[in-house]
Amino acid sequence: MLCRYDRQKGKLMNQNNKFKGVFIYLAVIVLLVIGMVTMLQMSATPGEHTTYSKVISEFDNYNVSGYTLDLGSGELQYTLKSDNTKKYKYSVPNVSLFLQDTQGYRKAYNEKNPDSQLVEDFYPVSDNSFLLSFLPYLLMVALMIGFTFVIMRQAGGGGKMSQFSKANARTQPSNGPKITFADVAGAEEEKEEMSEIVDFMKNPRKYQELGAKIPRGVLLLGPPGTGKTLLAKAVAGEANVPFFSISGSDFVEMFVGVGASRVRDLFDQAKKHTPSIIFIDEIDAVGRQRGTGLGGGHDEREQTLNQLLVEMDGFTDNQGVIVIAATNRRDILDPALLRPGRFDRQITVGYPDIKGREAILRVHTKNKKLAPDISLATIAKGTAGFTGADLANLVNEAALLAARNNRKAITQPDIEEATIKVVAGPEKKSKVVSEDEKRLTAFHEAGHAVCTFHCKTQDPVHQVSIIPRGMAGGYTMSLPEHDRSFRSKTQMEEEIIVLLGGRVAEKIVLDEISTGASNDIERATDLARSMITRYGFSEKLGPIVYGHDNSEVFLGRDYSQGRNYSENVAAEIDGEIRELIDTSYENAKQILLNHRDQLDKVAHYLMEHEKIDGDDFIKLMNGESLDDNTAAPVIENSDTAPADCEDTAEVAGDNNNETNE
Structure with a gap:
């Protein structure tokens, strides 16, 4: 894998x-x-x-x-x-x-x-x-x-039925610990945008004298785990004003009209305590586009959204009430919700860069004992693509590993093991693996690793292992050395070569193929299709987008529409995908045939030691001898049909701003 x-x-x-x-x-x-x-x-x-x-x-x-x-x-x-x-x-x-x-x-x-x-x-x-x-x-x-x-x-005042239409908003405790901007790291520009709102709520006259108006609403966008909710809590802690927090799903009920009633009640509560902040987490639960899917115009969710639109910018006056919402699905939100006057400011909370990751690690390790050999800068460099939630989980897993091994502090090996555990899952050393499966997995992963080494645009190999981890029988892990925003055509072509390297190695060495490459083939096919239909990398078809990314038919507007290209174009797309896959397969085959000795060395080392880290892998590829490594004999084709080694768990791709297929 x-x-x-x-x-x-x-x-x-x-x-x-x-x-x-x-x-x-x-x-x-x-x-x-x-x-x-x-x-x-x-x-x-x-x-x-x-x-x-x-x-x-x-x-x-x-x-x-x-x-x-x-x-x-x-x-x-x-x-x-x-x-x-x-x-x-x-x-x-x-x-x-x-x-x-x-x-x-x-x-x-x-x-x-x-x-x-x-x-x-x-x-x-x-x-x-x-x-x-x-x-x-x-x-x-x-x-x-x-x-x-x-x-x-129950039906009258003060009973549970009367509370049924009330908004179940949670308020910030006045005497409990408060989250401030000091607890938010790796999002300096985002904090600067939000600090302007805090300053307005503390000193409104300074802005009113200039005729400036505070934004009615702030929409926090970004992938899961990047700290959108934490940023909203920090605004409440800094502003020291009433903070009403509610989830988008809390508005939806089985009874018609309850959602709209709860929206009215929520804003009524906020108006009584102005200036105040309303935070709606996962607003896409009620803010999806109207007129889509199978629901009609009187759908309960649409009534709730209509009431929310009116409360944010309607005939009623909501001066002093600021709405902050968070979502990672901006593409499905209703356009009326995103227009100026409602959510005037949209702030993207993206992946932290290396400087941001180091600051996040410093926040999460301030109450933990670290060994002298740990460098937060080094950890930040090796965790490109990690979100704040991932880094918090990494530090916690490292602390658990240190406690399990009865250590007094967290060491660098704990960090390394925790990083791999977060990405690929825990090791399953007790799983019984036959010799045929072990040989198959070793050459499969060696094929990935050798192709990665000879594809210059690919990230360096961090670790190769044939120990089952998570749901996979083995893995080849590559961690990016630096943050990356885009991917080139050559990089994506070489990524397909690396994905097919495991299947090619099985065929070359063992003269047999197995189901172990099923997930690799699936990912390679999806990547090739995206290159042709989404990114315009086909010289024959040109820079045209074919089809729609409509994975959720009940949310998109294209539920009743067909594809936007003819059958002839569909055949050409299939031909281009097939040609791209075949070319990548032949390139992977040529790389492994030209460097068969390196393939055998890596596979032999894996069968002996079960895993190899990045530094030893580089030495092995450069022909340097390892202290515990013996000469690797060339293993001829085996007549024994290997058992299946199905790889089902993957964490895919490089960190970029485009959605991976």
Whole structure:
């Protein structure tokens, strides 16, 4: 696998969860009520063979030898003269009615038992059993009233439903640590542009006296990881004004009109705290071109965008409110959003140069222990194409490696290993590789490396390895020595030669080809197609762009359009691509045949040591002997068919301002 570094390609809340707890509580209450009703019915139901009339008849016939009655619950226990040892229980439905029905028995009982105070002290009591019989119905009514109150509260002021259309903007904490321009490195021109806005918010009179107006909006453009969000946070920290941060996806909801309502609420909050800043991250979620894709004019996203356009520059006055937005997809934004009066200033936050990378490394290593052998300038030189996020990840990975090896400080080998890990992934030393696969991978990667060495426009080889790393069986890594903005035709042609070098080496040495070059062939084909159809490098077809870069059909305007060239031109394009690939294949074959001894040396060294760094590779190519290197015998064609060595993980291309295919 040929591995080069290039980064150029490279709340929605579930509202059902809000009501889940309420419904759970209501379900529990309903179950409790059902249980209480069941218990009351069981307690109020007479025994299976006992009725109220039968109990009263026992009293009227003076068959009862004794009884006790709980006036509160109506629980009656009595014994009969026929069997004094057995107690009968009965729940009296109406205590007052029972006392009245048994009045004759109680008088006779008192005459026979003058010392007893059981019945003489009885007095009329209220019938609690009547209220108990209606208690379940009262509970059900109370439950319905409570449920209605909860629903009305959710829909009314202060409830969750009323907050549904509110913008969920996050504000900058006043007492927490603040990010300032000192925390932003490698973007000096961008900080200068943003510092003008900060100065206006601190000293507005200086600009108003000259009749100057601050930009309504600032759009931060650039690849992922270059520090757009960090720059916006630094503006908030420097200006010391209210800062409302929200993501573009937070506006989009499943209910129609919620997005536009949240936009209005966000700007209302900002107007109450002027001067203030609104930061919308990933604005392309709501700012895509209208009238594209499958959505209609009443699409929810378009309504949200329309409201955003009105709030930024409409009939309402938003003096003192500055909108900062960030995106890496300027090509899909609506033109109305980009016009002056809305986003007046567009700032491109690009890849840092060598000076910027050194400054970024200094920021990320200020709280880390570095060994004396580490030079930040050297690291910055070897990390061309890295973004600020990549450099932060590199330093963190190096610190983790140092801690894993029980070192007290980060060393240069840690930095080297972390750089390769960030680009190609972690090593898989435990993976079992057969000898045939090892031989195939060694010559494959040696083919890439030797072609890279003899193609003068290509970046120097940094490391070659046949140890599986990430999803690749091996890799040849080339790191650029300096920053590069453009690529020439010769450079791209030689890049195709290098990509095909692995397949050519397999065919020359092993007289067999495998699937290991599948990704290399794919990348070479895409690069050749771009040279012909996008960059105008074909002398036969001329400097004409053929086709459209419309990878996202639901976002582009060409969803219903076909290609803009005829079938004859399509055949000519295919012919030009085929000719370019065939020529590059023959050039790679000629390079490897002319330098077969170097191919064998590199492959033999890889089979013995599994990897070789850039310095040793240069010595080997120049014929210098290595301390641990023996003479490399020429390996003849093998009759054994090698196993597949599929390379599936790639980090491609050089750092340039054009999108790599």
